[in-house]
Amino acid sequence: MTTFVDRVELHVAAGNGGHGCASVHREKFKPLGGPDGGNGGEGGSVILVVDSQVTTLLEYHHSPKRKATNGKPGAGGHRTGALGPDIVLPVPDGTVVLDRQGNVLADLVGHGTSFVAAQGGRGGLGNAALASARRKAPGFALLGEPGEARDIVMELKSVADVALVGYPSAGKSSLISVLSAAKPKIADYPFTTLVPNLGVVTAGETVYTIADVPGLIPGASQGRGLGLEFLRHVERCEVLVHVLDCATLEPGRDPLTDLETIEDELAQYGGLEDRPRLVALNKVDVPDGQDIADLTRASLEERGYRVFEVSALAHKGLRELSFALAEIVSAARAAKPVEESTRIVLRPTAVDDAGFTIEEEDGAYRIRGGKPERWVRQTDFANDEAVGYLADRLARLGVEQQLWKIGAKEGDTVIIGPDENAVVFDWEPTMAAGAEMLGRRGEDHRMETQRPAVDRRRERQRGRDAAEQEYLDFEALSSGREELDE
Ligand SMILES: Nc1nc2c(ncn2[C@@H]2O[C@H](COP(=O)(O)OP(=O)(O)OP(=O)(O)O)[C@@H](O)[C@H]2O)c(=O)[nH]1
Ligand SMILES: [Mg+2]
Numbered sequence: 001m002t003t004f005v006d007r008v009e010l011h012v013a014a015g016n017g018g019h020g021c022a023s024v025h026r027e028k029f030k031p032l033g034g035p036d037g038g039n040g041g042e043g044g045s046v047i048l049v050v051d052s053q054v055t056t057l058l059e060y061h062h063s064p065k066r067k068a069t070n071g072k073p074g075a076g077g078h079r080t081g082a083l084g085p086d087i088v089l090p091v092p093d094g095t096v097v098l099d100r101q102g103n104v105l106a107d108l109v110g111h112g113t114s115f116v117a118a119q120g121g122r123g124g125l126g127n128a129a130l131a132s133a134r135r136k137a138p139g140f141a142l143l144g145e146p147g148e149a150r151d152i153v154m155e156l157k158s159v160a161d162v163a164l165v166g167y168p169s170a171g172k173s174s175l176i177s178v179l180s181a182a183k184p185k186i187a188d189y190p191f192t193t194l195v196p197n198l199g200v201v202t203a204g205e206t207v208y209t210i211a212d213v214p215g216l217i218p219g220a221s222q223g224r225g226l227g228l229e230f231l232r233h234v235e236r237c238e239v240l241v242h243v244l245d246c247a248t249l250e251p252g253r254d255p256l257t258d259l260e261t262i263e264d265e266l267a268q269y270g271g272l273e274d275r276p277r278l279v280a281l282n283k284v285d286v287p288d289g290q291d292i293a294d295l296t297r298a299s300l301e302e303r304g305y306r307v308f309e310v311s312a313l314a315h316k317g318l319r320e321l322s323f324a325l326a327e328i329v330s331a332a333r334a335a336k337p338v339e340e341s342t343r344i345v346l347r348p349t350a351v352d353d354a355g356f357t358i359e360e361e362d363g364a365y366r367i368r369g370g371k372p373e374r375w376v377r378q379t380d381f382a383n384d385e386a387v388g389y390l391a392d393r394l395a396r397l398g399v400e401q402q403l404w405k406i407g408a409k410e411g412d413t414v415i416i417g418p419d420e421n422a423v424v425f426d427w428e429p430t431m432a433a434g435a436e437m438l439g440r441r442g443e444d445h446r447m448e449t450q451r452p453a454v455d456r457r458r459e460r461q462r463g464r465d466a467a468e469q470e471y472l473d474f475e476a477l478s479s480g481r482e483e484l485d486e
Pocket of ligand 2: 214
């Protein structure tokens with residue numbers, strides 16, 4: 001069975017960021033050199049880029065998984081880990097990217113338009129970058145962040161001005177071949193056309209594209225025949241042409257009934273009501289065909305259709321049809337204010353990176369926000385110092401204060417992040433509490449209390465100004481990706 005390849009599911013996975021390195025400079029007779037652990041390299045991203053040379057999604061049908069390389073870890077001697085190179089996937093113009101739930105993530109129109117389908121993980125900072133006046137020789141480094149991974153669906157909608165619709169074997173492909181230079185496959189068995197053909201028509205001053213799509217049968221909008229797979233392709237057209245077969249011998253069919261059936265399917269699919277429609281009565285070269293056309297014309301015109309009698313075989317009536325289409329297309333173009341050819345799509349950020357939110361759920365407090373969630377991912381929970389550093393960062397962001405404000409008490413459960421990646425703490429007012437990591441399978445790596453609260457409060461008193469400065473420095477460093485790239 002032939003598979004329709006204008007819709008593919010693709011698993012994209014970006015590379016993880018390399019871990020930062022914790023290392024201390026060593027030299028003869030200088031046992032206590034400074035920290036010199038380098039930053040981890042950023043993981044490679046998976047990026048879709050519109051390439052006008054590419055016309056199908058076939059390539060992704062054959063290998064539906066793409067993974068970019070991880071960044072390399074940093075090393076001693078201030079060596080930054082190598083970046084994982086990005087993977088660039090060329091896609092045809094008009095590719096629509098959706099998530100598995102069917103939400104549109106990006107609508108890629110225009111050569112060069114790009115979309116980051118999976119963002120590479122940031123590299124972790126090494127201990128050299130984490131050193132400050134207060135923390136001269138950090139014994140820890142930040143972990144690289146995992147790269148994004150997700151399933152996406154790519155759909156190709158042909159961006160044609162005119163769409164030919166009709167029953168199988170009505171002569172749609174034949175018409176496109178004689179109206180344009182396209183050479184689609186034509187045969188006298190139904191469903192010859194499995195993927196849309198695209199032709200370019202020149203009529204006087206106007207040049208437009210015409211799409212020939214697989215034949216429609218009753219129930220197409222429910223997925224019969226090539227069904228929905230095909231209807232997607234007409235969505236962007238300005239004009240629809242009903243190609244009606246005047247020479248069919250199938251019982252129960254005649255041009256009028258065919259037209260009603262197709263209109264029914266279009267109505268059920270929805271969204272095409274406002275497109276102007278023309279009727280092409282095809283195959284009038286056959287003697288019976290001409291008679292049927294004569295009989296039908298009046299009823300069609302009564303319903304408001306402009307009717308063209310054509311023969312793809314005998315090249316009859318083609319000029320009239322192509323000029324009438326040109327007229328509608330150029331009028332539609334003139335009515336469109338801006339040419340929307342290059343629409344740059346920016347990746348939507350899921351969470352507001354500037355702050356955080358706290359919500360109470362079942363007696364626990366859940367913290368969400370770009371920074372807290374990132375900080376948790378960067379934390380090596382096996383390292384006490386690293387956990388302490390996390391607590392400091394959270395406190396400085398104001399998380400602690402906010403928890404107080406909304407009535408959290410010592411010992412309450414505080415959760416950071418979404419369910420599948422949550423870290424759960426028993427809250428101690430300085431957040432230096434034991435954290436239990438809830439892994440994917442619900443493992444419980446319960447940590448011991450990292451540092452006595454009293455110590456930490458004293459320490460913070462001493463270093464408040466220094467901490468403030470360090471925080472600002474750190475934010476400047478970790479928010480710019482460039483610094484990590486070097
Ligand atoms: N006599 C005559 N035959 C035609 C004409 N146009 C198409 N045909 C024939 O009708 C058959 C089907 O034509 P196609 O162009 O493949 O029809 P289609 O609508 O693209 O069919 P699907 O791709 O199956 O939807 C072929 O055998 C053509 O030669 C015409 O104007 N006159
Ligand atoms: Mg065809």
